Amino acid sequence: MAEWVFHVDMDQFIAAVELLRRPELTGLPVVVGGDGDPTKRGVVSTASYEARKYGVGSGVALRTALKRCPHAVFLPVDRDAYEAASELVMAALRSFGVPVEVPGWDEAFIASETDRPEAFAHQIRLRVRLATRLECSVGIGQNKLQAKIATRYGKPGGVFRLTHETWFPILGAEPTQALWGIGTKTARKLAALGIHTVSDLAAADPDKLARAVGPTTGPWLVELACGGWHTRVSASPHVARSRSREITFQADIADWGEVRRELISLVRSLADEITDGRRPVRRVVVKIRFAPFFTHTHGHTLAAPTLARDALEAGALVAFDRFTEPRPVRLLGVQAEFERLRSS
DNA sequence: TCTGGGGTCCTAGGACCC
């Protein structure tokens, strides 16, 4: 039997969870984001397929979404509800007794040996639906990259297979941004080198790309374009590197004393979240986005790794005091980096 | 398109050491 990788991706996950408890909204354009008030600063987390017809998708500003689709139903983000739904989905996937890797709330990779991958994919969809009443799409591939990209072609509610043989016929003429890991910035850099399509990138010289985008990233991009991605599906639990809290103010804050008070409150709430027996924090980083929209960070490495609230607060203030230009602040964030586990 | 919140990994330059 052959080894296949399956990528399970929930359809309009957040919107679908909301529709489960508000069935009367089914068929309407539903937009989930921020605190549900589309006149405030914030972006769309997920829009229902009905709303997407109006150009409202993930990442669009709520105010823009309101203009494009004024009759949409706007709902606040309810993290706890999505995490609970996600747990049910992942439990259903693990019930197959094969390795399940969970890179995000609404998606998972599964490795399994089978000669009938489509049949297994349909089994996955059935089991998820029975456990959660939610729909998903399943991509099938010979590695994680192929499976991940295949899902896109299966959406919504379908199954699609992508292999070494079909990779270039299906993706070769697509723009480089079709690949997972290439965004607008990298696509633009590649275009400047005359690389526009996946096929162009697959044929590019890795050394030349290394000089353009970095020693690791360059050769990796070529490998991506060839449809290779040689990492195994790993069922081992995710070990967090960091934990952060950030807040975008509804109006920019010009009073530096107020920014400082907001920081203290942020770092205290962050400390409360991470004191439950995790690894100690070795470094605290403060992030400030100034008006109109440029971001700076300053960090402070603690004298010794700790989970003590006072030490985290003091560390955050040391980092904060390295910001010397008091300009109006749009966003304030604080990040705790955990002590790294020593390998070997 | 006036741009959230929570993450991850990579890059490049400087410090520091031998």
Next chain:
DNA sequence: TCTGGGGTCCTAGGACCC
């Protein structure tokens, strides 16, 4: 006495993803 080369860590920023 004006100066090599390699390794590694730290730091800030960039890019990307969901």
